[in-house]
Amino acid sequence: MNNESLYQFSTLTVVLLLLAFYGGTYLMTLGIRKKNEDADAFMVSNHRVGFGMGAASMTATWIWAASFYAAATSGYTYGVSGPIHYGLWGALMILFIYPFGRRFRKLAPNAHTLGELIHARHGSSSQLILALSNLLGSVISLMVNFTAAGALVSVLSPLSFQAGVIMAGVGVLFYTLWSGFRASVLTDFAQLVALMAIAIVIIPAVFFAMGGPTELVAGLDNLTPEQANFFSTDAILNQGAPFFVAVLAYAIGNQTISQRLFAVNEDHIKPTFLTATLGYGAIVIGLGMIGLMALTLGVEPLNGDMNNLIPQMVSEYLPPFFIALFFILVIGSLSSTADSDLSALSAIIMADVYGKNIARGKPDPKRMLFIGRLTMIIATVLGIVFASFSLDILVMLVFVGALWGAIVFPVIASCFWNRVTNTAFTTSVIVAMVMFCLARFELVPLTGMSGLFFELLASIGGGVIIGLMVFGFLGRILGILAGIAAMIAMLIFATDFLRDYTVLLASLTAYGTSTLVCVVMSLTSRQERFDFDTITARVGNYDEALDSGDRDTTTPIQTQPAASTGA
Amino acid sequence: MTLLFATYVLVWPVLTLAVLIVICRAVARDRRIAREEKRELV
Numbered sequence: 001m002n003n004e005s006l007y008q009f010s011t012l013t014v015v016l017l018l019l020a021f022y023g024g025t026y027l028m029t030l031g032i033r034k035k036n037e038d039a040d041a042f043m044v045s046n047h048r049v050g051f052g053m054g055a056a057s058m059t060a061t062w063i064w065a066a067s068f069y070a071a072a073t074s075g076y077t078y079g080v081s082g083p084i085h086y087g088l089w090g091a092l093m094i095l096f097i098y099p100f101g102r103r104f105r106k107l108a109p110n111a112h113t114l115g116e117l118i119h120a121r122h123g124s125s126s127q128l129i130l131a132l133s134n135l136l137g138s139v140i141s142l143m144v145n146f147t148a149a150g151a152l153v154s155v156l157s158p159l160s161f162q163a164g165v166i167m168a169g170v171g172v173l174f175y176t177l178w179s180g181f182r183a184s185v186l187t188d189f190a191q192l193v194a195l196m197a198i199a200i201v202i203i204p205a206v207f208f209a210m211g212g213p214t215e216l217v218a219g220l221d222n223l224t225p226e227q228a229n230f231f232s233t234d235a236i237l238n239q240g241a242p243f244f245v246a247v248l249a250y251a252i253g254n255q256t257i258s259q260r261l262f263a264v265n266e267d268h269i270k271p272t273f274l275t276a277t278l279g280y281g282a283i284v285i286g287l288g289m290i291g292l293m294a295l296t297l298g299v300e301p302l303n304g305d306m307n308n309l310i311p312q313m314v315s316e317y318l319p320p321f322f323i324a325l326f327f328i329l330v331i332g333s334l335s336s337t338a339d340s341d342l343s344a345l346s347a348i349i350m351a352d353v354y355g356k357n358i359a360r361g362k363p364d365p366k367r368m369l370f371i372g373r374l375t376m377i378i379a380t381v382l383g384i385v386f387a388s389f390s391l392d393i394l395v396m397l398v399f400v401g402a403l404w405g406a407i408v409f410p411v412i413a414s415c416f417w418n419r420v421t422n423t424a425f426t427t428s429v430i431v432a433m434v435m436f437c438l439a440r441f442e443l444v445p446l447t448g449m450s451g452l453f454f455e456l457l458a459s460i461g462g463g464v465i466i467g468l469m470v471f472g473f474l475g476r477i478l479g480i481l482a483g484i485a486a487m488i489a490m491l492i493f494a495t496d497f498l499r500d501y502t503v504l505l506a507s508l509t510a511y512g513t514s515t516l517v518c519v520v521m522s523l524t525s526r527q528e529r530f531d532f533d534t535i536t537a538r539v540g541n542y543d544e545a546l547d548s549g550d551r552d553t554t555t556p557i558q559t560q561p562a563a564s565t566g567a
Numbered sequence: 568m569t570l571l572f573a574t575y576v577l578v579w580p581v582l583t584l585a586v587l588i589v590i591c592r593a594v595a596r597d598r599r600i601a602r603e604e605k606r607e608l609v
Contacts, residue, residue, distance in 0.1 A: 050593065050596070051596075051597065052596065053597050053608065185609045189590075196586070196587040200584050275589060282586060283579070
C-alpha cells in the first residue's frame with residue numbers, strides 16, 4: 001500500500017527510527033529487571049504505583065493508534081463537534097470507572113484481575129465470562145495496534161505492511177516479556193512524555209501551516225449545516241451516543257484498566273484517573289482537530305481511506321522532521337497500548353485461568369510466570385496473524401463495546417448488592433448477548449411490535465447507564481432516581497425512533513436485557529445473601545502466600561489473606 | 568469567530584502541556600518517595 005502522494009522515508013530511516021524507539025525502550029526496562037521476577041509484581045507491580053506513574057500509564061494505555069485516526073475521522077465526518085464526540089467519551093471511560101474501581105479495590109485489595117474478585121464473589125462461570133470478554137478485548141486491541149503499525153510503515157516507506165506489523169509485534173514483546181506489567185508501566189511514562197510533547201508541537205504546527213484560524217473560518221463554508229453545528233444531532237446520534245453507551249462497558253471489560261486499579265496506591269486512585277481523563281481528552285481531541293482542518297480545506301482522504309487523513313495533512317504541510325515525529329507519535333501510542341494488552345492477557349491467563357481454574361488453589365508462582373510469558377509470545381503471534389485481516393476499526397470498537405455492555409450491570413451489581421447470584425450473572429449475560437445479536441444484525445425485523453420491544457429494552461438500558469454513572473458519584477438514591485428519569489425520557493423520546501440507529505439500539509439492548517434478567521433472577525432467588533467481607537480473605541498475593549509456607553497445607557493458596565502491601 | 572476557532576483548536580495542546588507538567592512533577596515525587604522508602608518505583 002506504499003503511496004507516492006505521501007512523504008516517503010527510506011527503508012533505512014524507518015528501520016533506524018524503529019530501532020531507536022524499541023531499543024531505547026528495551027534499555028529502560030533493564031533498569032528494573034530482576035533475575036527472578038515474582039508473579040505478583042509481574043501482574044500488578046507492588047500495589048503501590050504512585051500518582052505520576054499511574055496517571056502516565058493509564059493515559060498512555062488508553063491512547064492507542066486508533067484514537068488519533070478515529071478522532072480525525074470523526075472530525076472530518078461530523079465537523080466541528082466530531083473530535084469532541086470521539087475524545088470526550090473516551091476520556092469519560094477513564095473517569096467513570098474510578099468510583100467503582102475504589103470499591104473493587106476495597107473488596108479485594110490484593111487482586112490482580114477483576115475476574116479474581118468475581119471468582120471470589122460467584123465462582124468460575126461468572127469469572128470465566130468476564131475473563132473471556134477481557135481476553136477478546138485485549139486480543140482485538142493487540143491486532144488493531146499491530147495493524148496500525150503496518151499501515152503506518154507501508155504508507156510512509158517502501159517497506160510492506162507485514163514488515164511493519166512484525167517489527168512492532170517483536171519490538172513490543174521484546175521489552176515486555178521479562179518484567180511484564182512493571183516494564184509496561186515504566187515504559188508507558190517515557191512513551192507518554194514523547195507522545196504528549198509531539199502532540200503539543202504537531203497540532204499548532206499543522207494549524208498554522210494550513211493558514212491558521214483565518215483559513216479555518218473561511219473553510220467553514222465547505223461544511224454542511226450539520227457539520228458546522230456544534231450541537232449536531234447527526235454527530236450525537238451516530239458518533240457520540242454509541243460511545244457514550246460504551247463508557248462503562250469499555251472500562252469494565254478492559255483488564256488494562258482493572259490492572260492499573262489494582263496496581264496504583266489505593267489513596268491515589270482518584271487523582272490518577274482524573275489526570276488520565278484530562279490527558280487523554282486533550283491529546284485525542286487535539287489530534288482530532290486535524291480531521292476538522294482537513295474538512296475545512298476540502299482535503300479528500302487518499303484512496304478514500306480515512307486513516308490516511310493525519311499522515312496526509314502532516315505530509316502536506318510540515319517538513320520531514322515533523323513527519324518523523326508523527327511516526328514516533330503513532331508508534332509510541334500503539335506500543336504503550338500493546339504492551340499493556342500483553343500484560344493484561346498474561347495476567348488473565350496466569351490468575352483467572354491457571355490460578356483459579358487449573359491449579360485450583362495451589363498455583364506455583366514460577367509456573368505462573370512461565371505461563372504468563374508464554375501467553376505473551378502466543379498473543380503476539382496471534383496479533384500479528386490477525387492483523388493481516390485489517391478489519392474496520394470503528395465498527396469493531398462499537399461491537400466489542402456492546403459485547404462488554406452485557407456484563408456491566410452484573411459485574412457492578414455483584415460488588416454492591418448481596419443478592420446477585422452466580423446463575424443470575426451468567427444467565428443475564430448470555431441472554432443479553434443473544435438479544436444484542438438479534439438487534440445488531442437485524443436477525444428480527446426492527447419494525448412494529450418487535451421494534452417497540454427492543455426500544456423498551458433499550459430504554460431500560462439507557463436508564464441503567466445513567467443510573468450507574470450517577471450512582472458511582474452520588475450514591476444509590478440519586479442513582480436510582482436518575483436511572484428512572486432517564487428511562488422515562490427514553491420511553492417518551494426514543495420510541496419509534498431508536499430503531500433507525502441499530503448500533504445504538506443494540507448496545508442499549510445489551511445493557512437493558514442483562515439488567516432486567518439479573519435483577520429478576522436475583523430477587524426471586526432463595527440463595528443465602530453474600531458476605532462481602534469474605535472476598536478480601538479469598539483473594540491474595542501468590543508469592544507472599546508461598547513465602548508464608550501455606551502451599552503445603554490443604555488450604556487453597558488464594559484463601560490466605562496476603563500480608564499488607566501498604567496499599 | 569476567528570478567535571473562537573483559534574481557541575477551540577489550540578486549547579487542547581495547551582491542556583496537554585499542563586497535564587504533562589503535572590505528570591512529570593508527580594513522577595519526580597514518586598521517585599523521591601520510592602528512594603526514601605528504599606523500594607522500587609514500579
